[in-house]
Amino acid sequence: MDYNKYITFETEQRNESEVGNKSIGFYGIKRELLPKYVILNSALFELWKKKSKDAIEILDDVVLQINHYLANKNVILRSSASNEDFEQRGYYESSRGNIEPHEIKEEILKLWTQNYPLLKENSENHFSVIIQIYIVPKLLGHLSNERRLSKSKNKWYYEILNNETTVKESNHFTVKGTDYQDLKYSCRNKLELINVLKGIASLEQNERIHYEWVWDGLRIWVVQKDIENTVDNDEEPGSIWKIKGKLTKRGNRKLNILKTIYESTKSWKKVDCVKTFNQIDLPTGEVYIIENKDNLEKILNKNFCQNLIDDLEWLLSSPIVIRIDLINNLKHTFLLPRTETLFKVDDVKKFLHENTANLEKQGVDLDNICFLLHRFIISKSCALAYSKPKLPRTRIDSTWGIVDGLYYHPHDSFEYNSSNKKIRRKIRCKTEYLDIDETGGWISKKSNDKYDWRDSLTINEIEKISYYNEKLASYLDMPVTVMYFVGVFPETGYSEILPWFYTTEEIPESSEKFSEIIFAEKKIIISTQDDFENIKNRLLDNQSKGKITIQLKLRPSLLRDRDILEEIGAFSKSNNVPIELEGSILSHPYYILKKCGAIVKPRDIFAPEYPKQDFYKLVRDKIPILIKSKGEHVKAIKINSFQTLELIKQKLIEEAYECFWENDTDHIIEELADIYELLRGAANIFDITIDEISRIADKKKEKRGGFDESVFLIETKEESLIEVKNQDMKDNVIALENVSNEEDKESFIPSHKESSFSSKDSTLSVPYVPALIDSSTKKRIERISINSKEEYKITFKTRNIEIQKVNRKNEEDENQLKLDL
Numbered sequence: 001m002d003y004n005k006y007i008t009f010e011t012e013q014r015n016e017s018e019v020g021n022k023s024i025g026f027y028g029i030k031r032e033l034l035p036k037y038v039i040l041n042s043a044l045f046e047l048w049k050k051k052s053k054d055a056i057e058i059l060d061d062v063v064l065q066i067n068h069y070l071a072n073k074n075v076i077l078r079s080s081a082s083n084e085d086f087e088q089r090g091y092y093e094s095s096r097g098n099i100e101p102h103e104i105k106e107e108i109l110k111l112w113t114q115n116y117p118l119l120k121e122n123s124e125n126h127f128s129v130i131i132q133i134y135i136v137p138k139l140l141g142h143l144s145n146e147r148r149l150s151k152s153k154n155k156w157y158y159e160i161l162n163n164e165t166t167v168k169e170s171n172h173f174t175v176k177g178t179d180y181q182d183l184k185y186s187c188r189n190k191l192e193l194i195n196v197l198k199g200i201a202s203l204e205q206n207e208r209i210h211y212e213w214v215w216d217g218l219r220i221w222v223v224q225k226d227i228e229n230t231v232d233n234d235e236e237p238g239s240i241w242k243i244k245g246k247l248t249k250r251g252n253r254k255l256n257i258l259k260t261i262y263e264s265t266k267s268w269k270k271v272d273c274v275k276t277f278n279q280i281d282l283p284t285g286e287v288y289i290i291e292n293k294d295n296l297e298k299i300l301n302k303n304f305c306q307n308l309i310d311d312l313e314w315l316l317s318s319p320i321v322i323r324i325d326l327i328n329n330l331k332h333t334f335l336l337p338r339t340e341t342l343f344k345v346d347d348v349k350k351f352l353h354e355n356t357a358n359l360e361k362q363g364v365d366l367d368n369i370c371f372l373l374h375r376f377i378i379s380k381s382c383a384l385a386y387s388k389p390k391l392p393r394t395r396i397d398s399t400w401g402i403v404d405g406l407y408y409h410p411h412d413s414f415e416y417n418s419s420n421k422k423i424r425r426k427i428r429c430k431t432e433y434l435d436i437d438e439t440g441g442w443i444s445k446k447s448n449d450k451y452d453w454r455d456s457l458t459i460n461e462i463e464k465i466s467y468y469n470e471k472l473a474s475y476l477d478m479p480v481t482v483m484y485f486v487g488v489f490p491e492t493g494y495s496e497i498l499p500w501f502y503t504t505e506e507i508p509e510s511s512e513k514f515s516e517i518i519f520a521e522k523k524i525i526i527s528t529q530d531d532f533e534n535i536k537n538r539l540l541d542n543q544s545k546g547k548i549t550i551q552l553k554l555r556p557s558l559l560r561d562r563d564i565l566e567e568i569g570a571f572s573k574s575n576n577v578p579i580e581l582e583g584s585i586l587s588h589p590y591y592i593l594k595k596c597g598a599i600v601k602p603r604d605i606f607a608p609e610y611p612k613q614d615f616y617k618l619v620r621d622k623i624p625i626l627i628k629s630k631g632e633h634v635k636a637i638k639i640n641s642f643q644t645l646e647l648i649k650q651k652l653i654e655e656a657y658e659c660f661w662e663n664d665t666d667h668i669i670e671e672l673a674d675i676y677e678l679l680r681g682a683a684n685i686f687d688i689t690i691d692e693i694s695r696i697a698d699k700k701k702e703k704r705g706g707f708d709e710s711v712f713l714i715e716t717k718e719e720s721l722i723e724v725k726n727q728d729m730k731d732n733v734i735a736l737e738n739v740s741n742e743e744d745k746e747s748f749i750p751s752h753k754e755s756s757f758s759s760k761d762s763t764l765s766v767p768y769v770p771a772l773i774d775s776s777t778k779k780r781i782e783r784i785s786i787n788s789k790e791e792y793k794i795t796f797k798t799r800n801i802e803i804q805k806v807n808r809k810n811e812e813d814e815n816q817l818k819l820d821l
Helices: 016-026 042-049 054-069 101-119 190-202 269-279 293-300 306-315 345-361 459-476 529-540 562-575 588-595 623-629 641-661 665-685 690-704 742-748
Strands: 007-009 037-040 075-081 127-133 139-144 155-161 167-174 208-215 220-228 287-290 320-326 369-375 379-387 393-400 412-417 422-426 432-436 442-446 480-488 497-503 522-526 548-552 579-581 600-602 756-758 763-765 780-785 790-796 801-807
Touching: 007 016, 007 054, 016 037, 016 042, 016 075, 016 127, 016 220, 037 054, 042 054, 042 101, 042 127, 054 101, 075 101, 075 220, 101 127, 101 529, 139 190, 155 190, 167 190, 190 208, 190 220, 269 287, 269 320, 269 369, 269 459, 269 497, 287 293, 293 345, 306 345, 320 345, 345 369, 379 459, 393 432, 393 459, 412 459, 459 480, 459 497, 522 529, 529 548, 529 562, 548 562, 562 579, 562 588, 579 588, 588 600, 641 665, 665 690, 756 780
Parallel strands: 522 548, 548 579, 579 600
Antiparallel strands: 007 037, 037 127, 075 127, 139 155, 139 208, 155 167, 208 220, 287 369, 320 369, 379 393, 379 480, 393 412, 412 422, 432 442, 480 497, 756 763, 780 790, 790 801
């Protein structure tokens, strides 16, 4: 028998259709890293698929050869399909480990049976099986520098697992040059293990690779290697659409059936969005509407009058898109059908008729349906932005291409604070985005290295989006999420940043807590309805071992399919299967999945960290409430009366200093009001009113006077007892001289005592109140010389006095003789 047709030994190399992609990855691994293996070629699986009688007989003979080659040792079986690309790791079923030689045939048949339904949809997808000597793992893990994890090829991420799903440690390291290439693969502790991982990484510095490895307590073995394909193009997002030149300005025309949205008297949500943008002076697009029962009944009956056709032909002077809006139908709030790019009247008629008929079958009144038609808009990137009224912050998620790409594709996240103009950002690797092909159709496009890690929004775009969003949230007085076209191509005639739609639906909170596992879980991609059906069948048959996570990456044709989304959401809830979502949490799919009760795990979630500010000070009663109303976390406690009094005393001094340093009249009055409030607070501690303090002050004023006369005491001098006359306070009147000249007034107000240093007892004396303030700097700075080498700079500030030692340079006397010793 020609076993060469059915078996490939590790010393041989075959193409992917014979041995699968996973096997091809073995060819680039050093032999000393690989446990011994054999590949069962796809030819035997093809024979088994045809139910050939020879397949089982050949398999019996092949298993004998395998056991002989692997010295009858226990093995593990892994699937290897020819179209199993980098993202499909884990999609096909593999066997448990530690299979005894007599069990190999049974396990091969089981793998063929389990994976056959997954291979049926693609006749060119060939299936092989890797049979490898089983290494009993004490630890196992992953090592990867794939694009989504590291911008640089020499930065690697590793996971060390105790078992298939429990992470012991995960981290990054950077490998440069050939520092680790001479290391042996033996290791007896974690430090040595990580050094060996660095050595493996240093072997591959020009590729993007994902390794799986096991450690048997003595050394590392590599059991899988997947190579990530790179994209070799430098196309700008949106540039593939070659017909931009058709986007010319239309001439004016009197419309028959089509109306501008401003002529509509009904309250359509999507129309109201554009009208609201217009009311608050935000940029708007040109949108036309088909509404009214009469028009919709004609469309339902395929009765397209000439007036409508004339309107459509005028509109189609450049490509268009059609959207749908409904009234009084909560179920269809999001993800209503819409077209891709349309060029012909017949395509428009088909969409209008089919969707009118479908909605009527669902019980929607024709009077509650409208179609919105607008020029197709090309933009370089897109965004969803979320703001709340009275809060100077905006959350923005963005990516390249069409905004629907934010549903399931990787994106960037920003949080912009308009009060201090600070941006917190999470730039993710945007490996894929939704773009437009030459015909105007939607395609998922792989990004190149010029755009994958590049910010999808500029600072100016972030600031403008934030301004628009905050303005809208303030106008509506409620939280709002807005969809934007960003970097709109000028050929469209629209603003560079174009708000298009908003919703005031609250973003669902995520109550689930997830660990930072990246690779340990078994992840299965759902792109089509068939993918979803396969996952359901596998779970029902208990075929999938371990914990499964769904990676939701629906194809462009299903992006707006609400039914499949709700079905997946219900499946997640009932089977406790989490859904990993690379799309924005501001998008419709996240909202719908959460509403279905699905377990949604956003990948690499953006939660900006803000520095904590410590205060530990007495504040007015409503200050914590005001801070909290601005979206900040507040921690405050209630202190006792004794503590409050001590703090009021301190704050009185602080406020008095602030009043002292103020020059503006209004601000001085405000500081006096602060002092007054502190007096009220102190009175409350003693269980008296401010009026009682006022009565005490009145008595003191009656006896000693107030400050109404602006009396400035210059000097006193005792007189001879004989000359002193016996007079009452009432009769004793002193003539006060008015000072009118400003220079004279200054001469009457000498400086306070300045700071001084006493060499007798080494005491530095600093007054509470500084000497006169410098009118230009508004500060008072003094310098005190201690000796020839020591000097102190004293700065009087609003809240403190700062004393800083100044180091003097040694000054040499030029007249002294210098000797070079």
